[in-house]
Amino acid sequence: MPTKKIFDYQNDEPIDLFVLIKTADVRVAKNGKQFIAFTFQDQSGQISGKYWDASDADVTKFTAGQVIHLQGKRELYQSNPQVKIYKLRETTADEPQSVEQFVPKAPVQVEEMQEEISQVLFEIKNPNWQRLVRHLLQKHQPEFFSYPAAKTNHHAFAGGLAYHTLSMLRLAKTIAAQYPQINDSLLFAGVLLHDLGKTLELSGPISTEYTVRGNLIGHIVLVDEEIVRACDTLKIDTNSEDMLLLRHVVLAHHGLLEYGSPVRPQVLEADVLHQIDELDASITMMTQSLKHAEPGHYTERMFAMDGRQFYRPEHDEALEE
Structure with missing residues (x-):
């Protein structure tokens, strides 16, 4: 059973894990075919991904608030991480299904x-x-x-x-x-x-x-x-x-x-x-984004911070805690 979380994966690394569908927005592509714009989440954070050529059955099957199994590859799009989706499926009875274990929580009780x-x-x-x-x-x-x-x-x-x-x-x-x-x-x-x-x-x-x-x-x-x-x-x-x-x-x-x-x-x-x-x-916001950046590199562009990127120093003990 996969134990890694969303932000344990590096760019171009194959993804194989259970995630919570945080949002599932049905949209129409330029070619007229519908797709689902997903936001996937676990306790490490969230990542977006597009499920192209989605059927009506897919739209019904994969909805927000549901735990699913995801296979794909992490990649960058306009400096932001996303997942290229290869396969989605519903979980079985012996696999994770509790929504709460995929929702990040406040650091204080x-x-x-x-x-x-x-x-x-x-x-x-x-x-x-x-x-x-x-x-x-x-x-x-x-x-x-x-x-x-x-x-x-x-x-x-x-x-x-x-x-x-x-x-x-x-x-x-x-x-x-x-x-x-x-x-x-x-x-x-x-x-x-x-x-x-x-x-x-x-x-x-x-x-x-x-x-x-x-x-x-x-x-x-x-x-x-x-x-x-x-x-x-x-x-x-x-x-x-x-x-x-x-x-x-x-x-x-x-x-x-x-x-x-x-x-x-x-x-x-x-x-x-x-x-x-x-x-x-x-x-x-900056702390969360910096935690997902490699030491010596910049964060993804942050829309809420005027599209800026922030540098994570190579030796940053506070973020490593």
Whole structure:
């Protein structure tokens, strides 16, 4: 039985392994024949591949969320790795079928994240902010600690949403300690809520897709709606300055209108939250890509980082851990 994972294979090396179909998009080629654009996944990462001349039976047989056996060859296309598919087949009863073993997970246990986040809640001194955050975290707790932070790009693994939030909280605490003029309660509350709408925007940790409301509305507006509903439940005035500040910090966290925020940051804590979000996402994306690069070589081109490639030094002990 194959034991190697996706990123154990080198370019031009034959691939023979079990993988999870993360996505399976049916498309039509220039010759008019349909093909399936796959994204395959295991705990080492994901790789794309096209299954040409796919029959209707193939489309029905090979769907997202299914473990299959893949044979092919790893190759490069426009500096990015992909698999040239030779053969796909369904798994048999005595072969791997558990989806969970192919889904990457956060490097910190859920219980540890829950405990650390719970401690930060006590540091939110504004009583309305603390009540609101507690209410919403409790309402969305199962999804918050199991969902990824994105379909692709940063923290796209089970538990990634909570782990991204926790990483940002750690950065926020350090920055607030350095700059006492920052309202740490507002910053912490904003960090905890900023991506909570992704529990509504995304479908879950396995074969993650955008929900209809995720596509049509987006997580920033969805979480603001949740804040307003929670204020109504908790009898908190949504037009009070405290609530307007908190809502603004959350609404502005993408920084620019073209990146999805309905407003740009107009208070100190909103801009700090945006910068922390960008920093944590960028470091996570670069780290994941660098781990897949050979020492002394460059990463694949990263679309989310303006198509840039990053160099992995020949002696990089941190990435080897």
